[in-house]
Amino acid sequence: MRNLKVMMSYRGTNYHGFQRQDNAVTVQEVVEKHVSSVLNEKVTINGCSRTDTGVHANSYCFSVRTNSLIPTKNFVRGVNGRLPDDISILSCEEATDDFHARFSCKAKEYVYLMHCSESKNPFATDLALHYRRPVNEELIRKAAQEFVGTHDFRAFCSDSTGKHSTVRTIYNFDVESNGVLLKMLVKGDGFLYNMIRIMVGTLIMVNEGRIDVTDIKRIMDSKDRQQAGKTAQAHGLYLNRIFY
Protein backbone atom coordinates (compact mmCIF):
# COMPACT_ATOMS: atom_id res chain seq x y z
CA MET A 1 0.00 0.00 0.00
CA ARG A 2 1.31 3.47 -0.87
CA ASN A 3 1.64 6.20 1.73
CA LEU A 4 1.37 9.73 0.33
CA LYS A 5 2.66 12.89 1.98
CA VAL A 6 0.58 15.85 0.83
CA MET A 7 1.15 19.58 1.49
CA MET A 8 -1.72 22.04 1.26
CA SER A 9 -2.67 25.61 2.07
CA TYR A 10 -6.05 26.85 3.24
CA ARG A 11 -7.92 29.95 4.27
CA GLY A 12 -9.66 28.92 7.48
CA THR A 13 -12.41 31.57 7.48
CA ASN A 14 -15.21 29.30 6.32
CA TYR A 15 -14.21 26.18 8.26
CA HIS A 16 -14.65 24.93 11.80
CA GLY A 17 -10.99 24.01 11.91
CA PHE A 18 -9.25 21.04 10.34
CA GLN A 19 -10.65 18.10 12.24
CA ARG A 20 -13.85 16.35 11.20
CA GLN A 21 -16.93 17.20 13.29
CA ASP A 22 -20.48 15.96 13.12
CA ASN A 23 -22.35 19.21 12.68
CA ALA A 24 -19.92 21.64 11.10
CA VAL A 25 -17.96 21.93 7.88
CA THR A 26 -14.26 21.23 8.40
CA VAL A 27 -11.23 21.18 6.14
CA GLN A 28 -10.77 17.44 6.72
CA GLU A 29 -14.27 16.60 5.56
CA VAL A 30 -13.98 18.68 2.36
CA VAL A 31 -10.48 17.46 1.47
CA GLU A 32 -11.24 13.81 2.27
CA LYS A 33 -14.25 13.85 -0.01
CA HIS A 34 -12.25 15.08 -3.02
CA VAL A 35 -9.17 12.96 -2.24
CA SER A 36 -11.41 9.86 -2.06
CA SER A 37 -12.97 10.80 -5.35
CA VAL A 38 -9.59 11.18 -7.09
CA LEU A 39 -8.17 7.98 -5.52
CA ASN A 40 -11.40 6.18 -6.36
CA GLU A 41 -11.61 4.68 -2.86
CA LYS A 42 -12.87 5.91 0.48
CA VAL A 43 -9.87 7.13 2.50
CA THR A 44 -9.16 8.89 5.79
CA ILE A 45 -6.53 11.62 5.73
CA ASN A 46 -4.25 12.10 8.74
CA GLY A 47 -3.61 15.76 9.43
CA CYS A 48 -0.46 17.11 11.10
CA SER A 49 -2.42 19.21 13.56
CA ARG A 50 -5.83 20.36 14.67
CA THR A 51 -6.46 23.99 13.88
CA ASP A 52 -9.21 26.13 15.42
CA THR A 53 -12.12 27.71 13.60
CA GLY A 54 -10.86 30.59 11.46
CA VAL A 55 -7.17 29.65 11.74
CA HIS A 56 -5.33 29.48 8.39
CA ALA A 57 -2.53 27.32 7.04
CA ASN A 58 0.22 28.44 4.69
CA SER A 59 1.65 24.97 4.76
CA TYR A 60 -0.24 22.02 6.24
CA CYS A 61 0.68 18.36 5.86
CA PHE A 62 -1.53 15.31 5.73
CA SER A 63 -0.70 11.69 4.96
CA VAL A 64 -3.00 9.22 3.28
CA ARG A 65 -2.70 5.50 2.51
CA THR A 66 -4.02 4.25 -0.78
CA ASN A 67 -4.07 1.35 -3.21
CA SER A 68 -4.48 3.74 -6.12
CA LEU A 69 -1.69 3.82 -8.72
CA ILE A 70 -2.35 7.43 -9.70
CA PRO A 71 0.87 9.42 -10.38
CA THR A 72 1.44 12.10 -7.71
CA LYS A 73 1.29 14.91 -10.31
CA ASN A 74 -2.14 13.78 -11.47
CA PHE A 75 -3.26 13.50 -7.85
CA VAL A 76 -2.38 17.18 -7.26
CA ARG A 77 -4.15 18.32 -10.42
CA GLY A 78 -7.19 16.14 -9.85
CA VAL A 79 -7.76 17.21 -6.25
CA ASN A 80 -7.10 20.90 -7.01
CA GLY A 81 -9.60 20.74 -9.84
CA ARG A 82 -12.29 19.67 -7.36
CA LEU A 83 -11.41 21.73 -4.27
CA PRO A 84 -13.10 25.04 -3.47
CA ASP A 85 -11.10 28.27 -3.89
CA ASP A 86 -10.04 28.45 -0.25
CA ILE A 87 -8.06 25.18 -0.18
CA SER A 88 -5.10 24.38 -2.42
CA ILE A 89 -2.89 21.30 -2.71
CA LEU A 90 0.75 22.39 -3.03
CA SER A 91 2.53 19.06 -3.54
CA CYS A 92 2.31 15.30 -3.16
CA GLU A 93 5.15 12.81 -2.76
CA GLU A 94 5.64 9.16 -1.90
CA ALA A 95 6.44 8.63 1.80
CA THR A 96 7.93 5.67 3.63
CA ASP A 97 5.47 3.30 5.23
CA ASP A 98 6.10 4.58 8.76
CA PHE A 99 5.46 8.24 7.90
CA HIS A 100 2.45 9.82 9.66
CA ALA A 101 1.73 13.53 9.27
CA ARG A 102 1.01 13.97 12.98
CA PHE A 103 3.24 11.48 14.78
CA SER A 104 6.32 12.02 12.59
CA CYS A 105 6.25 15.76 13.16
CA LYS A 106 9.40 17.15 14.84
CA ALA A 107 8.51 20.83 15.07
CA LYS A 108 5.95 23.38 13.93
CA GLU A 109 6.11 27.03 13.06
CA TYR A 110 3.15 29.39 13.35
CA VAL A 111 2.83 32.99 12.29
CA TYR A 112 0.47 35.55 13.84
CA LEU A 113 -0.37 38.65 11.77
CA MET A 114 -1.52 42.02 13.12
CA HIS A 115 -2.60 44.92 10.91
CA CYS A 116 -1.55 47.89 13.06
CA SER A 117 -3.29 51.03 11.88
CA GLU A 118 -6.16 53.35 12.78
CA SER A 119 -7.92 52.29 9.55
CA LYS A 120 -8.75 48.70 8.81
CA ASN A 121 -7.28 46.92 5.78
CA PRO A 122 -10.21 45.86 3.56
CA PHE A 123 -8.04 43.15 1.98
CA ALA A 124 -7.09 41.53 5.29
CA THR A 125 -10.31 41.49 7.28
CA ASP A 126 -10.18 37.75 7.96
CA LEU A 127 -6.44 37.46 7.48
CA ALA A 128 -4.91 39.59 10.24
CA LEU A 129 -5.93 40.98 13.63
CA HIS A 130 -6.80 44.66 13.28
CA TYR A 131 -5.02 46.51 16.10
CA ARG A 132 -5.59 50.26 16.47
CA ARG A 133 -3.25 51.23 19.33
CA PRO A 134 0.37 52.36 19.00
CA VAL A 135 2.82 49.47 18.81
CA ASN A 136 6.12 49.29 20.70
CA GLU A 137 7.82 46.70 18.54
CA GLU A 138 10.98 46.58 20.67
CA LEU A 139 8.98 45.93 23.84
CA ILE A 140 6.96 43.14 22.22
CA ARG A 141 10.15 41.56 20.87
CA LYS A 142 11.79 41.70 24.29
CA ALA A 143 8.76 40.18 26.02
CA ALA A 144 8.47 37.43 23.39
CA GLN A 145 11.97 36.21 24.29
CA GLU A 146 10.66 35.28 27.75
CA PHE A 147 8.75 32.42 26.10
CA VAL A 148 11.79 30.95 24.34
CA GLY A 149 13.20 27.78 25.90
CA THR A 150 11.70 24.78 27.70
CA HIS A 151 8.95 25.77 30.13
CA ASP A 152 5.73 24.54 31.67
CA PHE A 153 3.13 26.46 29.63
CA ARG A 154 0.12 25.46 31.75
CA ALA A 155 -0.76 29.16 32.32
CA PHE A 156 -0.85 29.61 28.54
CA CYS A 157 -3.26 26.80 27.76
CA SER A 158 -7.07 26.95 27.52
CA ASP A 159 -7.73 23.42 28.66
CA SER A 160 -4.96 21.44 30.30
CA THR A 161 -7.16 18.73 31.82
CA GLY A 162 -6.05 15.29 30.84
CA LYS A 163 -2.71 16.49 29.47
CA HIS A 164 0.21 14.25 30.41
CA SER A 165 2.55 17.20 30.30
CA THR A 166 2.24 20.90 29.66
CA VAL A 167 5.99 21.32 29.17
CA ARG A 168 6.94 22.49 25.68
CA THR A 169 10.05 23.93 24.03
CA ILE A 170 9.93 27.11 21.99
CA TYR A 171 12.95 27.44 19.70
CA ASN A 172 12.36 31.00 18.58
CA PHE A 173 9.79 33.76 18.77
CA ASP A 174 10.60 36.45 16.19
CA VAL A 175 8.82 39.78 15.86
CA GLU A 176 9.02 41.71 12.57
CA SER A 177 7.20 44.81 11.42
CA ASN A 178 7.10 47.08 8.38
CA GLY A 179 5.27 49.74 10.38
CA VAL A 180 1.79 48.47 9.50
CA LEU A 181 1.99 44.68 9.39
CA LEU A 182 3.35 43.10 12.56
CA LYS A 183 4.42 39.49 12.13
CA MET A 184 5.15 37.12 15.02
CA LEU A 185 6.90 33.89 14.06
CA VAL A 186 6.93 31.11 16.65
CA LYS A 187 8.67 27.76 16.24
CA GLY A 188 8.40 24.99 18.82
CA ASP A 189 8.35 21.24 19.33
CA GLY A 190 4.60 21.38 19.91
CA PHE A 191 1.91 23.68 21.22
CA LEU A 192 -0.89 23.33 23.78
CA TYR A 193 -4.51 24.23 23.05
CA ASN A 194 -4.69 28.00 22.27
CA MET A 195 -1.10 28.42 23.51
CA ILE A 196 0.06 30.73 20.71
CA ARG A 197 -3.08 32.85 20.84
CA ILE A 198 -2.72 33.26 24.63
CA MET A 199 0.97 34.18 24.30
CA VAL A 200 0.03 36.75 21.63
CA GLY A 201 -2.77 38.10 23.83
CA THR A 202 -0.24 38.43 26.65
CA LEU A 203 2.21 40.31 24.41
CA ILE A 204 -0.60 42.68 23.44
CA MET A 205 -1.17 43.40 27.15
CA VAL A 206 2.57 44.01 27.55
CA ASN A 207 2.38 46.50 24.67
CA GLU A 208 -0.46 48.29 26.46
CA GLY A 209 1.47 48.42 29.75
CA ARG A 210 -1.01 46.12 31.50
CA ILE A 211 1.55 43.34 31.97
CA ASP A 212 5.25 43.95 32.54
CA VAL A 213 7.96 42.05 30.65
CA THR A 214 9.25 40.73 33.98
CA ASP A 215 5.74 39.45 34.85
CA ILE A 216 5.87 36.78 32.16
CA LYS A 217 8.16 34.46 34.14
CA ARG A 218 5.94 34.96 37.21
CA ILE A 219 2.80 34.11 35.17
CA MET A 220 4.54 31.02 33.80
CA ASP A 221 5.47 29.90 37.35
CA SER A 222 1.91 30.48 38.60
CA LYS A 223 0.59 27.86 36.14
CA ASP A 224 -2.65 29.82 36.35
CA ARG A 225 -4.48 30.59 33.08
CA GLN A 226 -6.17 33.59 34.74
CA GLN A 227 -2.83 35.39 35.12
CA ALA A 228 -2.04 35.40 31.40
CA GLY A 229 -3.55 37.67 28.73
CA LYS A 230 -6.69 37.11 26.70
CA THR A 231 -6.75 34.60 23.87
CA ALA A 232 -5.99 36.63 20.71
CA GLN A 233 -8.49 36.16 17.88
CA ALA A 234 -8.13 33.13 15.63
CA HIS A 235 -8.08 34.89 12.25
CA GLY A 236 -4.55 36.29 12.71
CA LEU A 237 -3.04 32.80 13.14
CA TYR A 238 -1.43 30.65 10.44
CA LEU A 239 0.24 27.27 10.62
CA ASN A 240 3.30 28.31 8.62
CA ARG A 241 5.66 25.33 8.41
CA ILE A 242 5.89 21.79 9.61
CA PHE A 243 9.19 19.99 10.21
CA TYR A 244 9.86 16.25 9.83
Place this chain on the structure above:
Amino acid sequence: MRNLKVMMSYRGTNYHGFQRQDNAVTVQEVVEKHVSSVLNEKVTINGCSRTDTGVHANSYCFSVRTNSLIPTKNFVRGVNGRLPDDISILSCEEATDDFHARFSCKAKEYVYLMHCSESKNPFATDLALHYRRPVNEELIRKAAQEFVGTHDFRAFCSDSTGKHSTVRTIYNFDVESNGVLLKMLVKGDGFLYNMIRIMVGTLIMVNEGRIDVTDIKRIMDSKDRQQAGKTAQAHGLYLNRIFY
Protein backbone atom coordinates in the same frame (compact mmCIF):
# COMPACT_ATOMS: atom_id res chain seq x y z
CA MET B 1 -19.37 75.47 2.31
CA ARG B 2 -16.54 73.06 3.10
CA ASN B 3 -14.98 70.81 0.49
CA LEU B 4 -13.49 67.59 1.87
CA LYS B 5 -10.86 65.42 0.16
CA VAL B 6 -11.24 61.84 1.36
CA MET B 7 -8.97 58.84 0.66
CA MET B 8 -10.29 55.30 0.96
CA SER B 9 -9.42 51.71 0.15
CA TYR B 10 -11.82 48.99 -0.93
CA ARG B 11 -11.99 45.37 -1.94
CA GLY B 12 -14.11 45.40 -5.08
CA THR B 13 -15.23 41.76 -5.03
CA ASN B 14 -18.75 42.41 -3.76
CA TYR B 15 -19.43 45.62 -5.71
CA HIS B 16 -20.50 46.46 -9.23
CA GLY B 17 -17.74 49.03 -9.46
CA PHE B 18 -17.62 52.47 -7.92
CA GLN B 19 -20.30 54.35 -9.76
CA ARG B 20 -23.90 54.36 -8.61
CA GLN B 21 -26.26 52.13 -10.62
CA ASP B 22 -29.96 51.49 -10.35
CA ASN B 23 -30.04 47.75 -9.86
CA ALA B 24 -26.69 46.80 -8.37
CA VAL B 25 -24.74 47.53 -5.20
CA THR B 26 -21.87 49.92 -5.84
CA VAL B 27 -19.15 51.44 -3.66
CA GLN B 28 -20.56 54.92 -4.22
CA GLU B 29 -24.01 53.98 -2.96
CA VAL B 30 -22.68 52.34 0.21
CA VAL B 31 -20.18 55.10 1.02
CA GLU B 32 -22.63 57.91 0.26
CA LYS B 33 -25.18 56.45 2.62
CA HIS B 34 -22.76 56.37 5.56
CA VAL B 35 -21.10 59.70 4.72
CA SER B 36 -24.56 61.33 4.60
CA SER B 37 -25.39 59.78 7.95
CA VAL B 38 -22.21 61.10 9.59
CA LEU B 39 -22.55 64.57 8.00
CA ASN B 40 -26.22 64.60 8.93
CA GLU B 41 -27.22 65.78 5.45
CA LYS B 42 -27.81 64.06 2.12
CA VAL B 43 -24.66 64.41 0.03
CA THR B 44 -23.26 63.20 -3.29
CA ILE B 45 -19.65 62.08 -3.33
CA ASN B 46 -17.50 62.75 -6.41
CA GLY B 47 -15.18 59.84 -7.13
CA CYS B 48 -11.81 60.14 -8.88
CA SER B 49 -12.60 57.34 -11.29
CA ARG B 50 -15.07 54.68 -12.32
CA THR B 51 -13.83 51.22 -11.55
CA ASP B 52 -15.27 48.00 -13.01
CA THR B 53 -17.01 45.22 -11.12
CA GLY B 54 -14.45 43.33 -9.03
CA VAL B 55 -11.67 45.92 -9.41
CA HIS B 56 -10.06 46.99 -6.12
CA ALA B 57 -8.61 50.25 -4.83
CA ASN B 58 -5.60 50.60 -2.56
CA SER B 59 -6.02 54.34 -2.64
CA TYR B 60 -9.13 55.99 -4.06
CA CYS B 61 -10.07 59.64 -3.68
CA PHE B 62 -13.48 61.25 -3.49
CA SER B 63 -14.48 64.83 -2.72
CA VAL B 64 -17.63 65.91 -0.97
CA ARG B 65 -19.16 69.32 -0.18
CA THR B 66 -20.82 69.80 3.16
CA ASN B 67 -22.21 72.34 5.60
CA SER B 68 -21.33 70.07 8.50
CA LEU B 69 -18.79 71.37 11.03
CA ILE B 70 -17.60 67.89 12.03
CA PRO B 71 -13.80 67.70 12.60
CA THR B 72 -12.07 65.61 9.89
CA LYS B 73 -10.79 63.11 12.48
CA ASN B 74 -14.32 62.45 13.74
CA PHE B 75 -15.51 62.12 10.16
CA VAL B 76 -12.98 59.30 9.52
CA ARG B 77 -13.90 57.47 12.73
CA GLY B 78 -17.63 57.93 12.25
CA VAL B 79 -17.70 56.68 8.66
CA ASN B 80 -15.33 53.78 9.39
CA GLY B 81 -17.53 52.74 12.30
CA ARG B 82 -20.46 52.36 9.88
CA LEU B 83 -18.78 50.96 6.75
CA PRO B 84 -18.68 47.23 5.99
CA ASP B 85 -15.35 45.37 6.33
CA ASP B 86 -14.44 45.69 2.66
CA ILE B 87 -14.29 49.50 2.56
CA SER B 88 -12.02 51.65 4.72
CA ILE B 89 -11.58 55.42 4.96
CA LEU B 90 -7.85 56.21 5.17
CA SER B 91 -7.87 60.00 5.66
CA CYS B 92 -9.89 63.18 5.31
CA GLU B 93 -8.61 66.73 4.84
CA GLU B 94 -9.99 70.16 3.98
CA ALA B 95 -9.61 70.97 0.28
CA THR B 96 -9.77 74.29 -1.58
CA ASP B 97 -13.13 75.17 -3.09
CA ASP B 98 -12.04 74.32 -6.64
CA PHE B 99 -10.83 70.80 -5.81
CA HIS B 100 -12.74 67.96 -7.49
CA ALA B 101 -11.58 64.35 -7.10
CA ARG B 102 -12.10 63.59 -10.79
CA PHE B 103 -11.38 66.84 -12.63
CA SER B 104 -8.37 67.88 -10.55
CA CYS B 105 -6.64 64.54 -11.13
CA LYS B 106 -3.25 64.83 -12.91
CA ALA B 107 -2.27 61.17 -13.12
CA LYS B 108 -3.27 57.71 -11.94
CA GLU B 109 -1.33 54.59 -11.09
CA TYR B 110 -2.80 51.11 -11.31
CA VAL B 111 -1.31 47.80 -10.27
CA TYR B 112 -2.18 44.42 -11.76
CA LEU B 113 -1.38 41.31 -9.69
CA MET B 114 -0.82 37.80 -11.02
CA HIS B 115 -0.30 34.75 -8.81
CA CYS B 116 1.99 32.64 -11.00
CA SER B 117 2.01 29.05 -9.79
CA GLU B 118 0.60 25.65 -10.64
CA SER B 119 -1.38 25.74 -7.35
CA LYS B 120 -3.79 28.51 -6.58
CA ASN B 121 -3.30 30.79 -3.57
CA PRO B 122 -6.31 30.32 -1.25
CA PHE B 123 -5.64 33.77 0.29
CA ALA B 124 -5.69 35.62 -3.04
CA THR B 125 -8.59 34.07 -4.94
CA ASP B 126 -10.31 37.41 -5.60
CA LEU B 127 -7.16 39.48 -5.23
CA ALA B 128 -4.87 38.33 -8.03
CA LEU B 129 -5.19 36.59 -11.40
CA HIS B 130 -4.17 32.93 -11.06
CA TYR B 131 -1.79 32.14 -13.92
CA ARG B 132 -0.51 28.58 -14.30
CA ARG B 133 1.93 28.84 -17.25
CA PRO B 134 5.65 29.58 -17.00
CA VAL B 135 6.42 33.30 -16.88
CA ASN B 136 9.17 35.01 -18.85
CA GLU B 137 9.47 38.13 -16.72
CA GLU B 138 12.13 39.75 -18.95
CA LEU B 139 9.98 39.31 -22.04
CA ILE B 140 6.91 40.81 -20.36
CA ARG B 141 8.98 43.74 -19.09
CA LYS B 142 10.40 44.38 -22.56
CA ALA B 143 6.96 44.22 -24.18
CA ALA B 144 5.45 46.53 -21.54
CA GLN B 145 7.91 49.28 -22.52
CA GLU B 146 6.22 49.42 -25.94
CA PHE B 147 3.22 51.03 -24.23
CA VAL B 148 5.23 53.79 -22.54
CA GLY B 149 4.88 57.24 -24.11
CA THR B 150 2.08 59.13 -25.86
CA HIS B 151 0.09 56.92 -28.21
CA ASP B 152 -3.36 56.43 -29.66
CA PHE B 153 -4.66 53.52 -27.57
CA ARG B 154 -7.84 52.93 -29.58
CA ALA B 155 -6.86 49.25 -30.16
CA PHE B 156 -6.61 48.84 -26.36
CA CYS B 157 -10.05 50.16 -25.51
CA SER B 158 -13.30 48.20 -25.16
CA ASP B 159 -15.62 50.98 -26.25
CA SER B 160 -14.19 54.02 -27.98
CA THR B 161 -17.46 55.31 -29.39
CA GLY B 162 -18.13 58.88 -28.39
CA LYS B 163 -14.56 59.43 -27.15
CA HIS B 164 -13.11 62.79 -28.19
CA SER B 165 -9.63 61.35 -28.15
CA THR B 166 -8.11 57.95 -27.53
CA VAL B 167 -4.60 59.40 -27.16
CA ARG B 168 -3.12 58.86 -23.73
CA THR B 169 0.34 59.11 -22.15
CA ILE B 170 1.82 56.29 -20.12
CA TYR B 171 4.69 57.48 -17.91
CA ASN B 172 5.92 54.07 -16.81
CA PHE B 173 4.98 50.41 -16.94
CA ASP B 174 7.05 48.48 -14.39
CA VAL B 175 7.10 44.71 -14.03
CA GLU B 176 8.29 43.14 -10.76
CA SER B 177 8.21 39.55 -9.58
CA ASN B 178 9.30 37.53 -6.57
CA GLY B 179 8.91 34.30 -8.53
CA VAL B 180 5.29 33.76 -7.55
CA LEU B 181 3.63 37.18 -7.42
CA LEU B 182 4.00 39.19 -10.61
CA LYS B 183 3.20 42.87 -10.19
CA MET B 184 2.62 45.28 -13.08
CA LEU B 185 2.63 48.94 -12.15
CA VAL B 186 1.26 51.39 -14.72
CA LYS B 187 1.18 55.15 -14.34
CA GLY B 188 -0.46 57.44 -16.89
CA ASP B 189 -2.33 60.70 -17.38
CA GLY B 190 -5.55 58.76 -17.85
CA PHE B 191 -6.85 55.43 -19.12
CA LEU B 192 -9.54 54.38 -21.60
CA TYR B 193 -12.24 51.86 -20.75
CA ASN B 194 -10.58 48.48 -19.99
CA MET B 195 -7.27 49.82 -21.33
CA ILE B 196 -5.06 48.38 -18.59
CA ARG B 197 -6.80 45.01 -18.63
CA ILE B 198 -6.38 44.79 -22.44
CA MET B 199 -2.69 45.77 -22.20
CA VAL B 200 -2.21 43.08 -19.53
CA GLY B 201 -4.08 40.54 -21.67
CA THR B 202 -1.78 41.44 -24.56
CA LEU B 203 1.33 40.98 -22.40
CA ILE B 204 0.03 37.56 -21.36
CA MET B 205 -0.22 36.61 -25.04
CA VAL B 206 3.34 37.89 -25.56
CA ASN B 207 4.44 35.63 -22.70
CA GLU B 208 2.76 32.69 -24.42
CA GLY B 209 4.43 33.47 -27.76
CA ARG B 210 1.11 34.27 -29.44
CA ILE B 211 1.99 37.94 -29.95
CA ASP B 212 5.52 39.17 -30.64
CA VAL B 213 7.02 42.18 -28.81
CA THR B 214 7.42 43.91 -32.16
CA ASP B 215 3.72 43.33 -32.92
CA ILE B 216 2.63 45.77 -30.22
CA LYS B 217 3.46 48.86 -32.26
CA ARG B 218 1.68 47.35 -35.26
CA ILE B 219 -1.43 46.60 -33.12
CA MET B 220 -1.36 50.15 -31.79
CA ASP B 221 -1.18 51.55 -35.34
CA SER B 222 -4.04 49.32 -36.50
CA LYS B 223 -6.40 51.02 -34.00
CA ASP B 224 -8.30 47.72 -34.12
CA ARG B 225 -9.44 46.20 -30.82
CA GLN B 226 -9.53 42.74 -32.44
CA GLN B 227 -5.76 42.77 -32.93
CA ALA B 228 -4.97 43.17 -29.22
CA GLY B 229 -5.10 40.49 -26.53
CA LYS B 230 -8.08 39.47 -24.41
CA THR B 231 -9.25 41.69 -21.56
CA ALA B 232 -7.52 40.30 -18.44
CA GLN B 233 -9.87 39.52 -15.54
CA ALA B 234 -10.94 42.38 -13.29
CA HIS B 235 -9.97 40.89 -9.92
CA GLY B 236 -6.21 41.37 -10.50
CA LEU B 237 -6.58 45.14 -10.95
CA TYR B 238 -6.14 47.83 -8.27
CA LEU B 239 -6.31 51.60 -8.49
CA ASN B 240 -3.07 52.17 -6.57
CA ARG B 241 -2.43 55.92 -6.42
CA ILE B 242 -3.96 59.13 -7.60
CA PHE B 243 -1.96 62.28 -8.28
CA TYR B 244 -3.18 65.88 -7.92
